[in-house]
Amino acid sequence: MATLLSQLIDGREGSQLIVLEDSVAHSGRALLRCITTELAYRLDQVHIFNFDTSPDVFINTIDTKVKNKLQCHDGWTNPLQWNLNSTNYRHNSLDISTSEDVFMRNVKKCNRDDSKRVCVVVDSLSPVLLRKSPTYVFNGLHRLINTNDLGFEVCLVVCLVHKDVHDESALCALEHLASTILTVSSYMSIMPLNEAPLGICNIVHKRRTGKVFKKKEGYSVDRDYRLITFPEETKQSVIKMEPPDQGDPTANLTFNLTLRESEKQARSEVVLPYTLSAKRKANELNPGGRIYYEPDEADDFDDEDPDDDLDI
Amino acid sequence: MAAPSSGRVVSSFQKKGQGKGIQIAGTRPSLHNGQLLLSTGIPSLDHILGGGVAVGTILLIEEDVYTSFARLMLKYFVAEGVMCGHYSFLSSLDPNPDSLLTELPCPVESVLSTSQNVHPPGEVKGHGSSSGSSEKMVIDKGSQGNMEIAWRYQNLPQLKTELATSPNIFGHVYDLTKTMPGNKIDKEKLWCYQHCQTSLDQETTSSQEDYVNSEEDTNAKFDHLFKEIKRVIDITGCNLQTVPNRTISSATKNILRLALLSLGSPLWGDSGSAEGNAAICQFLHQLRATIRKSLAACIITVPTHLFQQMYSRRIERLCDYVVRLESFAGEDKAPAFKEYHGLFHVVQIPRLNCLANYALDTEDLAFKLKRKKFSIEKIHLPPDLSETVSRSQGEHLKTVKGCGGGGASNTSLDF
Numbered sequence: 001m002a003t004l005l006s007q008l009i010d011g012r013e014g015s016q017l018i019v020l021e022d023s024v025a026h027s028g029r030a031l032l033r034c035i036t037t038e039l040a041y042r043l044d045q046v047h048i049f050n051f052d053t054s055p056d057v058f059i060n061t062i063d064t065k066v067k068n069k070l071q072c073h074d075g076w077t078n079p080l081q082w083n084l085n086s087t088n089y090r091h092n093s094l095d096i097s098t099s100e101d102v103f104m105r106n107v108k109k110c111n112r113d114d115s116k117r118v119c120v121v122v123d124s125l126s127p128v129l130l131r132k133s134p135t136y137v138f139n140g141l142h143r144l145i146n147t148n149d150l151g152f153e154v155c156l157v158v159c160l161v162h163k164d165v166h167d168e169s170a171l172c173a174l175e176h177l178a179s180t181i182l183t184v185s186s187y188m189s190i191m192p193l194n195e196a197p198l199g200i201c202n203i204v205h206k207r208r209t210g211k212v213f214k215k216k217e218g219y220s221v222d223r224d225y226r227l228i229t230f231p232e233e234t235k236q237s238v239i240k241m242e243p244p245d246q247g248d249p250t251a252n253l254t255f256n257l258t259l260r261e262s263e264k265q266a267r268s269e270v271v272l273p274y275t276l277s278a279k280r281k282a283n284e285l286n287p288g289g290r291i292y293y294e295p296d297e298a299d300d301f302d303d304e305d306p307d308d309d310l311d312i
Numbered sequence: 313m314a315a316p317s318s319g320r321v322v323s324s325f326q327k328k329g330q331g332k333g334i335q336i337a338g339t340r341p342s343l344h345n346g347q348l349l350l351s352t353g354i355p356s357l358d359h360i361l362g363g364g365v366a367v368g369t370i371l372l373i374e375e376d377v378y379t380s381f382a383r384l385m386l387k388y389f390v391a392e393g394v395m396c397g398h399y400s401f402l403s404s405l406d407p408n409p410d411s412l413l414t415e416l417p418c419p420v421e422s423v424l425s426t427s428q429n430v431h432p433p434g435e436v437k438g439h440g441s442s443s444g445s446s447e448k449m450v451i452d453k454g455s456q457g458n459m460e461i462a463w464r465y466q467n468l469p470q471l472k473t474e475l476a477t478s479p480n481i482f483g484h485v486y487d488l489t490k491t492m493p494g495n496k497i498d499k500e501k502l503w504c505y506q507h508c509q510t511s512l513d514q515e516t517t518s519s520q521e522d523y524v525n526s527e528e529d530t531n532a533k534f535d536h537l538f539k540e541i542k543r544v545i546d547i548t549g550c551n552l553q554t555v556p557n558r559t560i561s562s563a564t565k566n567i568l569r570l571a572l573l574s575l576g577s578p579l580w581g582d583s584g585s586a587e588g589n590a591a592i593c594q595f596l597h598q599l600r601a602t603i604r605k606s607l608a609a610c611i612i613t614v615p616t617h618l619f620q621q622m623y624s625r626r627i628e629r630l631c632d633y634v635v636r637l638e639s640f641a642g643e644d645k646a647p648a649f650k651e652y653h654g655l656f657h658v659v660q661i662p663r664l665n666c667l668a669n670y671a672l673d674t675e676d677l678a679f680k681l682k683r684k685k686f687s688i689e690k691i692h693l694p695p696d697l698s699e700t701v702s703r704s705q706g707e708h709l710k711t712v713k714g715c716g717g718g719g720a721s722n723t724s725l726d727f
Contacts, residue, residue, distance in 0.1 A: 135578070135581050138578045139579060142405075142579055146408075169584045173582075173618055174578075176578060176618060177578055177579075204642065210378065210380030212378050212641040212642035213642065272461060275460055275461055276463040
């Protein structure tokens with residue numbers, strides 16, 4: 001059964017912005033490299049914005065077959081233009097010191113003409129988010145996802161974010177913008193990689209229609225950066241407490257509680273006190289107003305006549 | 313104008329002679345304070361707000377975490393505006409306003425006019441009536457069976473959790489499975505606004521789209537929006553300040569409906585900070601002042617779950633009607649809520665030209681999204697008829713000992 005994580009990466013489950021949150025305890029870079037490889041197989045070109053690691057280090061271990069599809073944008077060497085002399089000719093240098101949008105502009109600049117379906121991987125978004133205002137970052141990401149009138153289409157944007165360096169509000173706002181949030185944490189196990197996961201990934205995925213999925217799946221990344229996913233453990237099925245076999249409680253008693261057939265029939269013929277029978281309904285509907293008087297014995301006793309109680 | 317036979321309140325009251333207020337299509341005066349009301353498109357929401365949204369006010373919807381239901385409510389509002397022929401102004405940054413227009417719910421054509429919908433309440437029908445508003449007055453006798461003992465309760469109506477029980481339908485009925493065809497939307501009466509960042513400095517050599525002045529003040533974005541709103545109000549003639557003679561015939565007057573989706577979302581600027589919050593508060597203050605003096609009503613959705621309590625409280629105070637959605641999406645629901653999709657909280661209802669505001673009869677409301685309809689209902693917990701309830705005396709049966717005496721006789725007692 002395909003896991004939601006593998007579906008998101010394959011493209012079977014559509015998503016526009018995937019935010020991968022990691023922490024000091026467990027790095028999400030391995031998963032990010034893995035996702036980059038998978039996307040490179042599937043799409044025409046992958047633009048990688050490197051802010052946290054050197055671009056050479058990042059693409060070093062990625063499969064050489066797809067290396068030509070990767071375009072690195074170097075935000076690691078000299079993003080704030082502190083070093084005026086150095087220029088890196090191998091990768092496109094980024095400059096985030098100005099207030100121009102860094103993402104879409106560079107993607108447009110370096111996109112090859114024949115690539116129609118591209119994706120963008122950001123490793124990681126944290127330096128940019130710390131350096132520039134959150135609004136800058138969100139607007140930049142929004143432009144990446146929503147610009148449609150160019151020759152190519154940005155199918156997916158994947159960002160790595162270190163959640164321990166940011167404050168709650170910036171992270172909440174980023175999560176609000178994202179369509180998928182993957183939070184990775186570690187899984188303690190010494191089993192080999194294909195039997196037990198390397199880490200646990202909590203997924204919150206929002207579809208366009210409004211349906212929300214929350215899943216917790218395991219993942220492993222092997223040497224060649226291939227992804228192995230482990231589906232969610234289903235909750236242990238609730239052990240149903242069978243009501244203990246009652247049997248017939250009227251069976252083993254020393255007195256008889258059952259009814260014979262004739263008794264059952266007699267019981268069903270009993271008219272209950274407040275039932276609406278035809279006779280009662282007739283009485284309610286036509287009151288009539290008749291008086292029924294049956295004189296009692298003592299009623300003839302007349303106080304005035306002193307001889308009335310003589311019984312001669 | 314036949315009065316119904318039972319004691320239910322039906323507002324078929326009609327004033328004799330010309331009322332002194334202006335009469336515009338799609339509005340009706342409120343029963344509580346005489347304000348002119350608009351329908352939001354959702355009948356149960358109209359009932360909760362006291363008949364509808366008053367002209368000249370702002371309704372704030374505090375969004376649920378995944379925004380889908382707030383968007384749906386806004387779509388109903390815009391669709392209602394289209395159906396009544398009102399002017400509409402739609403603004404949103406994140407989903408393109410044009411894409412919102414393609415998703416409006418389709419009105420149901422076969423809705424009978426209000427006069428035909430008054431079913432005499434005493435009439436018993438065997439099945440639902442054929443009009444769209446079938447659930448209001450039907451008592452289905454066949455389903456109950458003839459009661460033998462409790463026959464006095466036979467004719468009482470069944471419990472209804474729907475809120476809007478008036479047979480006069482204010483507003484139109486919509487079907488969510490279909491979308492409104494584009495030809496119904498009158499483009500002349502529609503304005504869409506999506507703030508595009510334009511360069512303020514024309515001297516840069518880079519092309520205009522690239523130069524995103526994203527350090528642009530949040531204030532500037534709200535300013536642009538506000539100026540645009542003012543311009544549209546003036547164009548449509550809804551600005552009551554400029555019309556000197558109020559007795560101009562009602563035929564020329566129309567209402568402007570404003571729908572602002574996801575105001576204060578991260579794309580608008582950092583509304584969670586002090587400056588950002590001041591910007592949005594200023595905008596709302598200006599907006600409310602302007603709208604009070606125009607024939608307009610406004611619905612705003614704000615993702616207040618991203619803000620601190622104190623900032624969202626300020627925003628609430630600057631709007632008139634405030635409701636909050638709390639959806640269950642993605643969570644395990646308590647079994648009591650299994651047919652609902654979320655809770656609906658009414659935070660604030662304004663006092664408009666009167667001493668006391670409209671009081672709701674219940675505060676426990678929840679919303680549900682059925683396939684064709686979105687409705688808000690009272691939370692109704694059905695009786696708990698499961699087997700495990702109060703069954704503790706069941707176990708005692710097994711340990712009952714026979715009461716026949718100490719074993720001297722073996723005959724079983726016969727009752």
